[in-house]
Amino acid sequence: MSNLRSKKDDIEYFLDNDLYLPTRTVYIGPVDTENHEVNAIMAERAIKNLHILDSISDNPITIIMLNYGGEVTAGMAIYDAIRLCRSYVTIKVFGCANSMGSIILQAADNRILAPNSEVMIHLGVTGYAEDHPLNIDNQHKRAREFDDWMINLYHSRIKEKKPRFKKSQVLELVKFDQFFTPDRAIEFGLADSIMESHKDD
Numbered sequence: 001m002s003n004l005r006s007k008k009d010d011i012e013y014f015l016d017n018d019l020y021l022p023t024r025t026v027y028i029g030p031v032d033t034e035n036h037e038v039n040a041i042m043a044e045r046a047i048k049n050l051h052i053l054d055s056i057s058d059n060p061i062t063i064i065m066l067n068y069g070g071e072v073t074a075g076m077a078i079y080d081a082i083r084l085c086r087s088y089v090t091i092k093v094f095g096c097a098n099s100m101g102s103i104i105l106q107a108a109d110n111r112i113l114a115p116n117s118e119v120m121i122h123l124g125v126t127g128y129a130e131d132h133p134l135n136i137d138n139q140h141k142r143a144r145e146f147d148d149w150m151i152n153l154y155h156s157r158i159k160e161k162k163p164r165f166k167k168s169q170v171l172e173l174v175k176f177d178q179f180f181t182p183d184r185a186i187e188f189g190l191a192d193s194i195m196e197s198h199k200d201d
Contacts, residue, residue, distance in 0.1 A: 019049040029066035038070030043077040069099025082107035113182040161189035
């Protein structure tokens with residue numbers, strides 16, 4: 001009876017906190033039905049859960065991810081938290097890893113896509129709340145620095161599969177929303193494999 005209660009507690013904790021301790025699994029996805037984007041709440045939860053697992057042991061961690069993209073700062077916080085894990089991290093994507101989600105995906109040691117998922121890359125859209133010209137200039141500069149970093153990241157992944165692929169070609173790719181099927185994402189070095197279904201479609 002105690003084992004059943006413990007398992008029930010683990011399941012309820014996973015549903016409430018996106019962390020399933022028995023399998024060292026973290027869920028990173030929409031926080032609620034009204035908020036689908038990467039934001040501070042998602043980042044806070046992901047960072048805490050990764051810290052818990054990484055502090056317990058260096059055994060592998062699995063991240064289940066459904067990610068529509070969102071805030072750069074929050075997304076980069078998740079990216080860094082994954083990269084700084086001493087544990088081997090696998091991300092399994094269901095649905096999509098779009099925009100900032102595609103960047104978070106690149107933080108993993110192993111990147112696996114569901115058969116009907118997608119990866120989308122682009123330059124994204126920047127919005128400024130400030131109206132002071134110098135603040136806008138500084139924010140614009142920071143945005144361009146991030147774009148350069150992002151293009152270098154994509155370029156490094158793509159070159160692993162396409163050694164002759166130029167940075168200028170990456171820039172052309174990200175000018176507009178560029179959607180990748182799982183096969184194409186693997187072809188371009190943005191993912192490693194596709195999950196195998198145990199059922200006939």
